[in-house]
Amino acid sequence: MNISDNNPQTAIHCESVSKKYGKILALKNISFDVKQGEIFGIIGPDGAGKTTLFRILTTLILADSGIASVDGFDVVADYKEIRNRVGYMPGRFSLYQDLTVEENLEFFATVFNTTIDENYELIKDIYIQIEPFKKRRAGKLSGGMKQKLALSCALIHKPSVLFLDEPTTGVDPVSRKEFWGMLQKLREQGITILVSTPYMDEASLCDRIALIQNGQFLRIDTPENIVGQFADILWAAKSDNMHKLLEDLRNDEQVKSSFAFGNSIHVTVENGQLTVDSLKKYLIERGHNNIEIQSIEPTIEDCFMELSNTQI
Amino acid sequence: MDTVIKVENLTKRFGDFTAVDNISFEVKRGEIFGFLGANGAGKTTAMRMLCGLSIPTEGKGTVAGYDIFRQPELVKKSIGYMSQKFSLYEDLKVWENLELFGGIYGMSDKDIKIKTDELMVRLNFEEERDHLVKSLPLGFKQKLAFSVSIFHHPQVVFLDEPTGGVDPITRRRFWEMIYDATASGITVFVTTHYMDEAEYCDRVSIMVDGRIEALDSPSNLKKTYIAKNMDEVFQQLARKSTRKAD
Numbered sequence: 433m434n435i436s437d438n439n440p441q442t443a444i445h446c447e448s449v450s451k452k453y454g455k456i457l458a459l460k461n462i463s464f465d466v467k468q469g470e471i472f473g474i475i476g477p478d479g480a481g482k483t484t485l486f487r488i489l490t491t492l493i494l495a496d497s498g499i500a501s502v503d504g505f506d507v508v509a510d511y512k513e514i515r516n517r518v519g520y521m522p523g524r525f526s527l528y529q530d531l532t533v534e535e536n537l538e539f540f541a542t543v544f545n546t547t548i549d550e551n552y553e554l555i556k557d558i559y560i561q562i563e564p565f566k567k568r569r570a571g572k573l574s575g576g577m578k579q580k581l582a583l584s585c586a587l588i589h590k591p592s593v594l595f596l597d598e599p600t601t602g603v604d605p606v607s608r609k610e611f612w613g614m615l616q617k618l619r620e621q622g623i624t625i626l627v628s629t630p631y632m633d634e635a636s637l638c639d640r641i642a643l644i645q646n647g648q649f650l651r652i653d654t655p656e657n658i659v660g661q662f663a664d665i666l667w668a669a670k671s672d673n674m675h676k677l678l679e680d681l682r683n684d685e686q687v688k689s690s691f692a693f694g695n696s697i698h699v700t701v702e703n704g705q706l707t708v709d710s711l712k713k714y715l716i717e718r719g720h721n722n723i724e725i726q727s728i729e730p731t732i733e734d735c736f737m738e739l740s741n742t743q744i
Numbered sequence: 745m746d747t748v749i750k751v752e753n754l755t756k757r758f759g760d761f762t763a764v765d766n767i768s769f770e771v772k773r774g775e776i777f778g779f780l781g782a783n784g785a786g787k788t789t790a791m792r793m794l795c796g797l798s799i800p801t802e803g804k805g806t807v808a809g810y811d812i813f814r815q816p817e818l819v820k821k822s823i824g825y826m827s828q829k830f831s832l833y834e835d836l837k838v839w840e841n842l843e844l845f846g847g848i849y850g851m852s853d854k855d856i857k858i859k860t861d862e863l864m865v866r867l868n869f870e871e872e873r874d875h876l877v878k879s880l881p882l883g884f885k886q887k888l889a890f891s892v893s894i895f896h897h898p899q900v901v902f903l904d905e906p907t908g909g910v911d912p913i914t915r916r917r918f919w920e921m922i923y924d925a926t927a928s929g930i931t932v933f934v935t936t937h938y939m940d941e942a943e944y945c946d947r948v949s950i951m952v953d954g955r956i957e958a959l960d961s962p963s964n965l966k967k968t969y970i971a972k973n974m975d976e977v978f979q980q981l982a983r984k985s986t987r988k989a990d
Contacts, residue, residue, distance in 0.1 A: 477911035479882045575783045602828075602908060604782040604937055605975060606982040630909045645911065675923055691916045694940040694973060695962065733912050740913065 442504075443468045443593050443624035444489060449498030451484050458484045460647045462498070466593075466626055466640075471619050473638035474628040475732070481647040482628040483523060486597045489626070490520045503592055516544070519591035521582050523598040529571030533562055533581055536570050537588060544589030554621065555584045558614055576607045583614065587623075594618065596627040600634065612637045632733040643736050650739040655732060662730040662738060664688060665703060667711075668696040671720035680718045684711070691737065698734060699725075748773050748900050748931045749794065754803035756789050763789040765954035766803070771900070771947075776922065776932045778942050781951030782982045787935055788904070790951070794933070795902055796820045808899040821849065824893035824901035824930075828908040832889050834878035838869065841877060841892060849896035863891055883914040890921055900931040907938060919944050939975035950978060953987045 444466035451459040459481045466472040474482050487493045489500055491511035500507045502514045527536045537559070541548050552559075562580050565573065570581060579599060586594060596615075600608045612634065615625055627638070635641050635655045643650040643658070651658055669690075671677045678697055681690035686706040690699045699711075708725045715723050730738075749771035756764040764786045771777045781787045792798040794807050796816030805812040808822035825831075832841050839860055846856035864870045867887055872880060877888070886906070894901050903922075907915045919941065922932055934945065942948050942962060949959040958965060958981055962974055971977045 477882070477914070478909035480911075602783075602905070602937065604982065605939060605978055606782055606985075609979070632912060678920075691913070692919060692944060694943040737912050740911065 441468050442466070443470070444472075444500075444502055444626060446485075446489070446500045447498055449485070449488060449495045449500055451481075451488065451493070451495050458647050459488075459495070462647075462649060464642055464649065464652050466624060468624050469619060469622055470639045471615060471625045471627065471637070473635055473641040474626065474644055475630075475632060475635050475641050475736070476628075476644035477630055480644045482644060483597055484647075485644075486520070486522075486595050486626070486628065490518060490595050491515060516589075517592050519586035519589070519594045521586040521594075521596045521599055523601065525578050525582060527570045527578070527582055527585060530569060532567050532569055533573070534566040536581060536585055540585040541588045546589050548588065551588055551590045554590055554618075555587050557617060558587075559584045575603065579603065579607075579611065587618070591623065593624045593626065596625065598628050598630065600629055600631060608634070632731065632736055635732040641732070643732075643739060645736075645740050650736070658732065658735050659730055662735055663703075664700040664738065665705075666728055666730050666734060667699045667701070667708065668693070668724075668726050668728045669699050669711075669715075670696045670722070670724040671715060672722045673720060676718075677715070677720060680715060680720070684714060687711075689737070693731075693733075696724075698728075700734075700738065746773050747771070748775075749777075749805075749807050749933065751794070751805040752803055754790070754793060754805050755801050756786075756793060756798065757801045762954055764793070764800075767951075767954075767956045768803075769949060769956060769959055771931060771933060773899075773931055774926050774929055775947065776926055776934065776945045778945030778948035779933060779935045779951070780942060780948055780978060781935075782985060784987060785951040785982075785985070786954040787951055791902060791904060791933075791935070794819075795823060795825060822899050824896070824898040825904075826889050826893035826901065826906055827904040828906060832877045832885060832892065835876060837874050837876055838880075838888060839864075839873050841888070842895060845892045846895055851896055859895065863895075867891065882910060883917075886910055886914065886918060887921065890918065890925075894925055894930055897928075898930065900933060901925065903932065903934040905935055905937065907936065907941065915941075939973065939978055942974040942978070948974070950981045952981055952985050957981045957984065 442465050447463050449459055449462045462485060474485065476482060488495045489502060489507060491507050491514050503517050505513045507514060531539065537548055558580050562577050573581065600611055619625060638655065640654050642652045669677060678690060678692065681687050681697060681699055686701065688700045688702055690697050712723050712725060747770050752768045754764060754767050767790065779787055793800050793812060796812055796819035799813060807819045810818040810822060812819055842860050843856055864873050877885060907918055926932055945962065947961050948965060949956050965977045969977045969980050
């Protein structure tokens, strides 16, 4: 069944989806659309509801209320059709540890009525890196290699939509960059990708993102627009005593928030409340030397913190 | 300042694979020491040797004044450890976890009681004292896990990716707890994949293929590698890796 008002260009449609586990509301009224060929990121901490959303969309669990479709197929009525069309890489490594690299890939190809040869082009760039170890058992691979094998297995039936649940969690920054490079290439081949991550710096690699916390979307937009909508003034502050600087900033009532950000402290101030000069003066009075205060562009992490702050 | 960790030419081999290859460094009391490296660089193996859980193949090392070859049990008593997996007992209450860990580390009942009361006030946890750990939100568990790891006031605490997956505000609050711990004289040895957190360390080492490729303060590392931030330093060094699948 095709949902009548469904745009053919919409790969994922989700409307007012909610899910409870006992008393805990895991998802509250989630609505969003993912266009065909988009990389859409669900960004938020552990326990925010990311995996629950993925399981509903991949037809592994049922929502309590709301409707959702993938490729125009309803997640309840047409679940079999969806299972044939999507690729899913769960957060936890779930390939067969006792099968070799090659056997795992063959197994997934067979389950989906295809062969490795038929879709080899699609996985070639990724699989070629683990092919030298194709006789090795999956359980004996390193983290990075497991990740590449899991992605190959999720792709071997040429899915139209790829669901990646925290593919880069616990992965070092170099391997994370490499992984995102692979995703960009898959997008060029027309595959829609829904990907979740707790790493805020990965947001800029997505076409659009949803920031999620406590089962609710804080905002859905392009990374650029989310940054553009940051409501406060943002400064990066430094002095020769960073620990005391954080304390003194927190004690200034005109400062809305202050948190460590790498080698500086990000300070938010409501519009028109405080000037750089008056803050500098306040800090000099408190004995700080080599004070630097600079107006800066917010990162997605600043935006997430601002949005989640206002909701608490 | 005295030295809490001292390691010389430490090596660990598994068969013909050298996981940790001749590393040497010192950590001073009260320091926050960041221990970085790509997956598979040898961080976990090195950390296990420092915690007295794995006997090195070669080299010398002392932690909290004890020899990691000959006195691994005394090493274990003098350190704290927390990993991303928290290692709290989910089916015990908050105070029961504290009592259990305090007891294991040989604290007296009286000491445990005083410190439990004090901790509950400091963390604003008085209402949760009798709650099962599994009912606590993630951020609470993380704070509690850290508090448990330093409950017996160890000389040094090892934190293995302590902030993975938590929200950005909780992550920063956690680092504020780390600073408080160092102010009370505890040395912190920490691994992380968040490069902004590398900036919060006094000194940082970066492991590549079992060796320590760089060790300095974040500001000196950025100067040496002409980098804007620690992520760039890390990317430059970790890309040198030639280590294969395992």
